Amino acid sequence: MAETSDQESKTEEPTEKKVRDALEQGKIPVSREASLFASIAALMVILSFLIGQGVQQLMPTLRSFLDDPDGFPLHTGADAQNLLTVVGLDALRFLVPLVVILAVFGLAASLLQNAPNLVLDRIMPDLSRISPVSGWNRIFGAQGLVEFGKSIFKLVSVTSVVCFVLRSSEARAFEAMYTDPVALPEMILTIAMRIVSAICIATIVLVAIDLAWARFHWRRELRMTRQEIKDEHKQAEGDPLIKARLRSLARDRSRQRxxxxxxxxxxxxxxxxxxxxxxxxxxxxxxxxxxxxxxxxxxxxxxxxxxxxxxxxxxxxxxxxxxxxxxxxxxxxxxxxxxxxxxxxxxxxxxxxxxxxxxxx
The missing domain is CATH 3.40.1690.10 (secretion proteins EscU)
Structure with missing residues (x-):
């Protein structure tokens, strides 16, 4: 109740100094859904441009394992090291571009929301973060309810999109039973791309809403009471009584001169x-x-x-x-x-x- 009444008393918009201090302390509006959207967009790029070529480069190594498993001698430790080197290099050539794409999209999602700012206080240990009471308030507070609503929306939207895409691809799935197995990977890749692209489009709505909510909630949390604004004004401009006294002393010295x-x-x-x-x-x-x-x-x-x-x-x-x-x-x-x-x-x-x-x- 005390927190609620305190929040209700904060009716004034934050001053520029309040906003600047919040940014310097690392208290910035962040949309978690933007990071999720970036991951889905990165996955769509990977499926569209990288996964096919990467699998083709990896196939010779996989084929050699399946067709001639005895072709890799494992009599000594050096043989095992050579085998791991070959497999590791092929796996790295396949995975490194995927990881780079995911990292670039993830960083872009953060940098486009806010300018980078290193705040060491944000990574310092804080007991309130592991406090059961604080955790309970976060879960069942206004922010927790918003997160719960977003989770329900994501579950419903993703389930609906996947069901719609799979139902529209039902005929092709039955036809796959009579097609050449070589064509199955391409068909699966096509269906996966359709699912991911549909999820990406559905997530855009959630990201737009979440970005607006993050900004609104951030500004609401920074609201100030009238007394806080007066105190800040005194700190910035100085106590009016002290300033008046200083002006009076300056006038007295000027008169004396x-x-x-x-x-x-x-x-x-x-x-x-x-x-x-x-x-x-x-x-x-x-x-x-x-x-x-x-x-x-x-x-x-x-x-x-x-x-x-x-x-x-x-x-x-x-x-x-x-x-x-x-x-x-x-x-x-x-x-x-x-x-x-x-x-x-x-x-x-x-x-x-x-x-x-x-x-x-």
């Missing part, structure tokens, strides 16, 4: 309490005034306080202060549209600070 730069300013343009912009103008450094600090409300008051302590002139101009605050950035020169009003203020300050010439008597 900015306030520390105010004593280098040439003047401060302020809107009495709301805005303050500290500018530095030095022809040798920049062609236009440079913004060394700016702030609003509390920060503006702090800039004014530091400027007054450093005896930096503070010019109150509400419209200019507001416009500068919205248009400028720290450590950048002011835009061209502010050159004239700022230049007038700087000229006024410089003319006010310049010493007056002495009167000539």
């Amino acid at each position: 900015m306030i520390a730069s105010v004593p280098r300013a040439t003047l401060v343009i302020a809107n009495p309490t709301h805005f303050a912009i500290a500018l530095r103008y030095d022809r040798d450094e920049n062609p236009a005034p440079l913004v060394v600090a700016k702030g609003m409300d509390v920060i503006a008051l702090k800039i004014r306080e530091v400027a007054e302590q450093s005896k930096i002139p503070v010019i109150e101009n509400k419209a200019l202060a507001r416009a500068l605050y919205e248009a400028v950035q720290v450590d950048q020169v002011i835009p061209a549209e502010f050159f004239r009003p700022v230049a007038e203020i700087i000229y006024f300050l410089q003319s006010k600070q310049a010493p007056r010439p002495a009167k000539v008597q």
Whole structure:
């Protein structure tokens, strides 16, 4: 019941990270029926192209055994070794192509479903795989019922196909009683090819259904709860509280550096309490005034306080202060549209600070 309720709570589709982790762990959707279909297809290829030629190559050796069994001396161990070598080589020439075809089709069935991925954890010993409770759940669970249904379908379909093919070949089977025995192998091969090809066609339907079910079941098993998605988001993006704290610390350090730069300013343009912009103008450094600090409300008051302590002139101009605050950035020169009003203020300050010439008597 606990597993059922836990599965029902997983209503969200898996995220890309969840899918990627599952693939890296070797949890991939696999259709067992695809491997069965590959084996049947390989058998059909063998019967169509290889079995006839292979039997013809093997027949001389078999004929020599049947026609002249005394032709192979077995007096010594060397004679027995020679006999086994001859028979073994002929058997290998017959079996190796069959094994290669079966292996290639089997590998193709796996590789076409999923990309190869070596996961050592999948081959490590796991006691849950031999646990009677886990085995009972696998047999009588949803997956077990699906496998049972597929087995029933395979049994019924294969039995029906074999019965249909054998019934359609019933006349030829009776005729074989009166035909030359030499023609029997070819007739048996033809009937076998018909049976295998019919089974292969019937299995295609099962493979298509099983592939769709494997993908659906795999995605269903990877579903997540809302809490799991939130936890994954926190792990990927970081805890919002921690990130907010880090951003706050970064802003505090930036403000401290900015306030520390105010004593280098040439003047401060302020809107009495709301805005303050500290500018530095030095022809040798920049062609236009440079913004060394700016702030609003509390920060503006702090800039004014530091400027007054450093005896930096503070010019109150509400419209200019507001416009500068919205248009400028720290450590950048002011835009061209502010050159004239700022230049007038700087000229006024410089003319006010310049010493007056002495009167000539």
